[in-house]
Amino acid sequence: MKFQPVIGLEVHAQLKTGSKIFCGCSTTFGSEPNSQTCPVCLGLPGALPVLNKKVVEFAIKAGLATNCTIAHHSVFARKNYFYPDLPKGYQISQFEDPICRKGWLDIQLEGQGPKRIGITRIHMEEDAGKLVHGDVPGLENGSGVDLNRACTPLLEIVSEPDLRSSDEAVAYLKQLHRIVTWLGICDGNMEEGSFRCDANVSVMPVGSDTLGTRAEIKNVNSFKFVKQAIEYEIQRQIDLIEDGDSVVQETRLFDPNSGATRSMRSKEEAHDYRYFPDPDLVPLVIDADWVQRAQKALPELPEHRQQRFITEMGLSEYDAEVLTASHELADYFEECVAFHHNAKAVSNWLMGEVTRALNDSGTAIAACPVIPRQLSELIKLIDSGAISGKIAKTVFEEMWKNGGDPKSIVEKQGLAQVSDSGAIEAIIDEIIAANAAQVEEFRGGKEKVFGFFVGQVMKASKGKANPAVVNELLLAKLKG
Amino acid sequence: MDIFELTIHELHRKLNARELSSAEATRAMLERIESVEPRVGSFITRTPESALAEAAAADRRIASGDAHILTGIPLALKDIFLTEGIRTTCGSRMLHNFIPPYSATAWERLRDCGSVLLGKLNQDEFAMGSSNESSAFGVTRNPWDTARIPGGSSGGSAAAIAARQATATLGTDTGGSIRQPSSHCGCVGLKPTYGRVSRYGVIAFASSLDQVGPITRDVTDCAIMLGAVAGYDSKDSTSVNTPVPDYTAALTGDIKGLRIGLPKEYYIDGLDRDVQAAMDRAIETYRRLGAEFVDISLPHTDYAVATYYLIATAEASSNLARYDGVRFGHRSEQAEGLIDMMTKSRSEGFGAEVKRRIMLGTYALSSGYYDAYYVKAQKVRTLIMGDFTRAFENVDAILTPVAPTPAFKIGEMVDDPLQMYLSDIFTIPVNLAGTCAMSVPAGFSASGLPIGLQLIGKPFGEETILRAGHAFEQATEWHTRKAEI
Numbered sequence: 034m035k036f037q038p039v040i041g042l043e044v045h046a047q048l049k050t051g052s053k054i055f056c057g058c059s060t061t062f063g064s065e066p067n068s069q070t071c072p073v074c075l076g077l078p079g080a081l082p083v084l085n086k087k088v089v090e091f092a093i094k095a096g097l098a099t100n101c102t103i104a105h106h107s108v109f110a111r112k113n114y115f116y117p118d119l120p121k122g123y124q125i126s127q128f129e130d131p132i133c134r135k136g137w138l139d140i141q142l143e144g145q146g147p148k149r150i151g152i153t154r155i156h157m158e159e160d161a162g163k164l165v166h167g168d169v170p171g172l173e174n175g176s177g178v179d180l181n182r183a184c185t186p187l188l189e190i191v192s193e194p195d196l197r198s199s200d201e202a203v204a205y206l207k208q209l210h211r212i213v214t215w216l217g218i219c220d221g222n223m224e225e226g227s228f229r230c231d232a233n234v235s236v237m238p239v240g241s242d243t244l245g246t247r248a249e250i251k252n253v254n255s256f257k258f259v260k261q262a263i264e265y266e267i268q269r270q271i272d273l274i275e276d277g278d279s280v281v282q283e284t285r286l287f288d289p290n291s292g293a294t295r296s297m298r299s300k301e302e303a304h305d306y307r308y309f310p311d312p313d314l315v316p317l318v319i320d321a322d323w324v325q326r327a328q329k330a331l332p333e334l335p336e337h338r339q340q341r342f343i344t345e346m347g348l349s350e351y352d353a354e355v356l357t358a359s360h361e362l363a364d365y366f367e368e369c370v371a372f373h374h375n376a377k378a379v380s381n382w383l384m385g386e387v388t389r390a391l392n393d394s395g396t397a398i399a400a401c402p403v404i405p406r407q408l409s410e411l412i413k414l415i416d417s418g419a420i421s422g423k424i425a426k427t428v429f430e431e432m433w434k435n436g437g438d439p440k441s442i443v444e445k446q447g448l449a450q451v452s453d454s455g456a457i458e459a460i461i462d463e464i465i466a467a468n469a470a471q472v473e474e475f476r477g478g479k480e481k482v483f484g485f486f487v488g489q490v491m492k493a494s495k496g497k498a499n500p501a502v503v504n505e506l507l508l509a510k511l512k513g
Numbered sequence: 514m515d516i517f518e519l520t521i522h523e524l525h526r527k528l529n530a531r532e533l534s535s536a537e538a539t540r541a542m543l544e545r546i547e548s549v550e551p552r553v554g555s556f557i558t559r560t561p562e563s564a565l566a567e568a569a570a571a572d573r574r575i576a577s578g579d580a581h582i583l584t585g586i587p588l589a590l591k592d593i594f595l596t597e598g599i600r601t602t603c604g605s606r607m608l609h610n611f612i613p614p615y616s617a618t619a620w621e622r623l624r625d626c627g628s629v630l631l632g633k634l635n636q637d638e639f640a641m642g643s644s645n646e647s648s649a650f651g652v653t654r655n656p657w658d659t660a661r662i663p664g665g666s667s668g669g670s671a672a673a674i675a676a677r678q679a680t681a682t683l684g685t686d687t688g689g690s691i692r693q694p695s696s697h698c699g700c701v702g703l704k705p706t707y708g709r710v711s712r713y714g715v716i717a718f719a720s721s722l723d724q725v726g727p728i729t730r731d732v733t734d735c736a737i738m739l740g741a742v743a744g745y746d747s748k749d750s751t752s753v754n755t756p757v758p759d760y761t762a763a764l765t766g767d768i769k770g771l772r773i774g775l776p777k778e779y780y781i782d783g784l785d786r787d788v789q790a791a792m793d794r795a796i797e798t799y800r801r802l803g804a805e806f807v808d809i810s811l812p813h814t815d816y817a818v819a820t821y822y823l824i825a826t827a828e829a830s831s832n833l834a835r836y837d838g839v840r841f842g843h844r845s846e847q848a849e850g851l852i853d854m855m856t857k858s859r860s861e862g863f864g865a866e867v868k869r870r871i872m873l874g875t876y877a878l879s880s881g882y883y884d885a886y887y888v889k890a891q892k893v894r895t896l897i898m899g900d901f902t903r904a905f906e907n908v909d910a911i912l913t914p915v916a917p918t919p920a921f922k923i924g925e926m927v928d929d930p931l932q933m934y935l936s937d938i939f940t941i942p943v944n945l946a947g948t949c950a951m952s953v954p955a956g957f958s959a960s961g962l963p964i965g966l967q968l969i970g971k972p973f974g975e976e977t978i979l980r981a982g983h984a985f986e987q988a989t990e991w992h993t994r995k996a997e998i
Contacts, residue, residue: 072615076835078608079595079617079714081749111831113878115855122834178839307878309887312721312828314750 035239036274038267039247040202040232041194044209045187046219047160047227048091054159054186055082055125062225066165066179074184076120081313084109088186089132089317091218092157093327095188096133098212098334099152103324107132109157109314113307117178118162126158126189128308132317138212139336140204141354150205151193160185188219194233194244199263203256206230208336215335215360229254234266236274245270246280250294253287262287266294338363346376355384361399372409375416382408386426390433403432411439423496424448452499454506457490460498461510464489475511486511516541517677518995521734524680525582528575535575535585538680539568539629542587546631546678549998552659555673557592557650558600559632567629574627583741584627589679591670592633593640594620594725595714599630603716604638604648604666607836607843607862617714618749619683619725619742626741631679635669638864639833640687640718642666643936644926645694647866652923655697656996657962661920664694670728671698675963675996681729681738685715687722688821689915689940692952695728696915696965699954699994701735701982702728704940706972707947708753710739711746717832719825720751722944731992732953732983736760739975755973763976764983769803771981774908778814779939785918791956791964792914798988799912804981807908811900816893817942818934823877823890824945829867830874836862869930894945901946901969909977911969913939915952919962939967948972953982954991963991 053060056073072080096103110128133155139147162180169177190209196202210228214221221228235247250266253259265287270280285294310316333341335357342353342363357363362383369379387408391398411428414420420428420443431442443449451457464486465472475482490503516538519527527533543561550556564587571585595601595613602608616624624630637647645653645668653668655661656676663672667684671694674682684691686704695702703726710725717723727738740761745754780792796806838844838858845857863871877886904911916936926933943950948971955966966985970978986992 075840077613077615077841078601078603078611078716078835079613079615079712081713081751083748083750113831113834115834115837117837117839117851120835120840122837123831305880307831307875307880307883309827309831309878309883312719312751313717 034275036236036267036271037239037241038197038263039194039235039237039244040196040198040263042192042196042202042206043231043233044190044192044206045229045231046095046190046213048088048186048188048218049220050085050087050091050186052085052087053184054085054088054157055184058184060185064181066177067181069181070183074120075180076122076183082125082311084314084317085186088157089319090327091186091216092132092155092188093319093324094216094218094331095190095213096136096155097324097328097331098216099133099136099138099155099190099209101133101136101152101155103319104130104132104134105319105321106130107317107319109311109317110308111311114304116161117176118164118180118183120162120180120183124159124161125311125314127156130316131156132319138205138208140201140208142200142204148201150195150201153191153193155188155190158187158189159183160187188213199260199267202232202263203260206256206259211335211358216332217360223254223256226254230259232259232263232266234263234270235280236267236270246282248280248282248294249284250287251284251297258287258289261289261292262294265292269294332360335360335363342366342376346370348376348380352380352384356380359398361397365398365401365405368405369409369412372406373413373416375412378412378416379409382412386429390429402436403429407432407438414439414443418450418452418499419443420448420450421496421500424450448497450499451494451497452502454502457494457498457502457506458510460490460493461503461507464493465510472511483507483511515677517545519680520730521583521586521680521737524586528585529580535568535571535587535629536565538585539564539587539631542631542679549656549676549678552654552998553656553672553676553678554651554653555634555669555676555678556589556632557602557604557635557648557669560599560630563599564629564631571627571629581626581741582737583623585629586680587629587631588623589631589634589670589673589682590620591636591667591682591684593636593685593716594633594683595716596620596630596633599633601633601716602650603640604636604650605862605864605867606649607859609649609843611842613714615714618711618746619715621714622742622744623683634667634673634682637666637668637690638867639716639829640666640685640690640723641829641866641870643689643693643933644921644923645669645672646923646927647864649864654923655920655962656998657699658920658960659998661922661962662697664697664916664920666690666694667702667728668694671695671700671702674698674700674728674730676998677995681727681734683725683738683742684728685718685723685725686940686944687718687724687825688944689937691726691728692915692940692950692965692967693937695952696967697920697963699963699965699991699996700728701730701732701951701953701992702726703735703739703951703975703979704943704949705739705743705975706753706949707944708751709949709973709975710742711744711749711752713746713748717828719828720832721828722821722825724944732951732979732986733761733764735951735982736764736979739979753973758976760976760979763980765980766984766987768799768981768984771804771910771977772807772908773799773804773981774807774809774904774911776809776811776814776904776911776913778811779913784914785958787919787956787958788914788917788964792912792966795912795955795966795985798985799981802984802988809904809908809911811897811904811942813893813896813900814942817897817945818938820890820893820897821937821941821945822873822934823886824894826870826874827877827887828874830871830878833863833867833871838862866930897942898946901942901948905971909971910974910981913967913969915939915965915967919958919960919964943969949975949978951978951982953985954994955985955989956991957994
């Protein structure tokens with residue numbers, strides 16, 4: 034029997050609001066434990082939550098960017114359960130009336146047409162704190178509670194079970210990641226848990242329309258692990274069914290070391306969260322005007338920009354996608370093109386030299402030492418024949434290291450391309466004179482030797498000779 | 514007259530005229546507390562040293578000519594208000610060792626006025642109860658008859674006024690917890706409109722019902738206290754941003770043409786004879802003052818108690834989840850492991866009534882029962898609100914008894930919680946509707962126990978009920994009688 038996986042993702046995106054969702058405490062990552070807390074996020078008796086308006090604005094942005102309907106009236110609910118890192122004994126979240134509903138995203142897999150993935154809902158909620166085990170200050174081999182993260186704002190973005198493979202799941206996740214970072218509402222840092230996902234996975238026989246029992250894999254925090262976890266889980270479920278066993282509904286954890294998922298808790302132990310509207314927070318009312326203003330303020334979205342790069346700038350699908358991976362990269366690209374209209378060359382440089390240098394030094398594009406105007410000028414020098422592509426790489430390296438405009442670097446270091454036929458002729462004559470044997474070979478019909486001569490001439494000119502001129506003159510001389 | 518007998522406005526006059534200093538007044542109050550406390554038991558925590566320091570500061574402020582009417586006035590607070598650096602227990606063993614790092618907004622506002630804090634008053638544990646018998650710190654006794662309960666849950670706040678242990682106090686009212694003990698102790702007690710006073714720093718029982726209000730000797734003091742604590746607070750999302758009127762200016766004494774509704778559902782057979790008689794006399798008094806009476810109906814009154822005990826317990830079960838022994842408050846020393854620690858801490862920390870309500874609320878919210886209980890209760894709550902909205906289309910205020918009987922005996926209802934719940938039958942609908950109401954002394958039972966009347970106002974109609982209460986007070990002498998203690 035052949036099986037068809039059915040996958041739905043719940044993504045948690047931590048919002049870059051600066052302060053927490055229900056109080057004014059900072060959300061900076063990695064501070065001294067419990068240094069970013071107040072009575073509200075500590076859940077002290079008598080403390081009351083006050084909603085951070087910026088969280089709402091970010092949620093509206095996310096909703097609009099994923100084609101959701103923004104609810105005029107939404108409600109915060111309490112999700113009740115006991116855990117030491119949950120100070121109030123409940124998490125404030127949204128349940129029956131979330132802020133965004135019924136959206137979608139298009140994903141594109143290589144060699145396939147676009148596929149539309151439904152988004153069930155997006156809601157706002159607070160994060161819990163975290164437990165620290167082991168040697169905690171003041172406690173030997175004990176457990177401590179750090180509530181710096183408590184009350185940090187999250188968006189939970191829930192997809193429809195529309196995904197049918199691990200590749201689709203990763204494509205969807207990447208697309209969503211691109212959108213939230215693009216909008217500037219989430220830093221997308223998966224290692225620090227700013228963007229993490231739970232995957233609901235089930236399998237059913239191909240052709241069936243009855244969903245199988247699903248397992249939920251919790252808190253996977255890299256694209257690679259998502260793919261591994263889903264693939265492992267699909268195979269595990271298929272193996273179970275084929276062995277005559279059945280899949281149990283449960284929560285599972287993915288272990289990156291073994292590449293396997295393992296049971297965390299079964300449905301029988303599942304909580305009854307006893308959701309009910311939080312009486313400390315009045316219903317959130319968003320008027321049409323607010324939504325309209327948010328819509329107007331929305332930047333051009335990555336998908337649209339990607340399309341524009343293809344149609345207006347003549348880039349390939351692949352190049353356009355890479356260049357719209359982030360807002361900053363796309364902006365950089367467009368700025369370059371504005372200075373020098375050679376989109377393809379700019380694209381090649383960005384995806385080649387620039388990306389390599391950024392990666393090697395761990396620099397973000399926004400902090401790139403070579404600014405767009407300078408990169409454009411460099412490309413202009415190539416296009417005008419002033420320097421060769423090879424020399425340009427040397428110039429770029431110098432710009433990256435020590436700054437400066439490409440033109441002045443070329444002048445200062447004497448890197449300008451030599452197109453003067455007199456000077457090149459002189460070099461060629463020398464080379465021909467010095468390599469009589471090879472000349473004989475060429476004339477005897479061994480045309481391969483031509484490359485040897487080109488190489489020698491370029492070497493002698495320290496790479497500065499214009500290759501076109503070299504070719505032309507060399508051919509004429511050798512055929513003599 | 515003894516200093517401890519004075520009202521806020523009387524004491525303020527003397528302080529302002531330098532006939533008396535706040536230090537003297539505070540000392541007199543502390544001595545009074547000392548002498549009657551063994552018989553009343555209104556306080557959980559007394560703060561004589563800081564009180565004297567605050568009184569000295571108040572005297573300096575008065576001398577500088579920058580005094581508020583509350584400057585130098587000795588007050589006490591129900592132990593549900595957080596007071597920075599001063600133990601706040603909420604009447605519970607769970608918080609027997611809790612010293613809050615911040616203060617409730619209501620108390621901060623009084624403190625900013627320069628008032629003096631004498632201490633923290635006894636209450637039913639987590640404000641759950643109508644008798645003050647469920648406090649982990651022992652019962653408070655009714656100063657009019659120490660064999661009887663003072664009412665609850667702000668029983669300590671009302672008893673302290675009746676026993677002249679504070680000039681004024683603050684309580685909280687979730688289902689009648691200010692009005693019922695005020696009625697039982699012969700005080701004036703006001704539950705403001707929901708959202709009128711900030712709940713920030715007030716330990717939550719049922720968030721959608723709780724409201725802070727004053728308990729005082731007379732209506733004028735009540736208006737003064739309300740004026741000081743009312744108003745928008747950015748730290749409480751449910752607080753309402755409407756201007757605070759000058760409540761004392763509303764006390765004109767003139768209520769001619771005031772239309773007062775008498776809901777037929779509140780004047781039922783079986784109402785205590787003394788209570789009924791007091792109500793009859795009150796109606797007579799109001800007629801004489803020029804008020805008009807209108808028969809009205811609040812048809813969903815019968816469902817109020819059941820609705821209340823679903824909503825209040827549901828919210829309480831969630832609000833009290835934070836008392837888990839992890840970060841503050843009582844932690845069991847017997848426990849092994851996390852779950853055991855939480856379970857034992859809660860088992861040891863909470864009293865029987867609180868446990869009963871947590872269980873009830875947890876049940877009402879649990880899956881499978883949520884729609885049948887919680888959602889249904891919210892729907893009935895909407896109907897009850899509608900009752901009041903319709904009634905207030907025709908009347909300016911509603912007059913009812915506060916409690917079906919005068920104060921009952923200590924221990925009398927401890928084993929019958931359902932019967933006890935019914936003692937809030939006339940006050941609960943007001944909390945469900947979110948509107949305001951006040952208890953005003955309106956007579957005594959044959960055995961000499963105080964009886965209060967309840968004036969219910971429109972949302973943000975505090976001025977009207979204060980005016981009506983004040984006019985009644987001017988025409989009667991009930992509020993001037995003193996408990997012999």
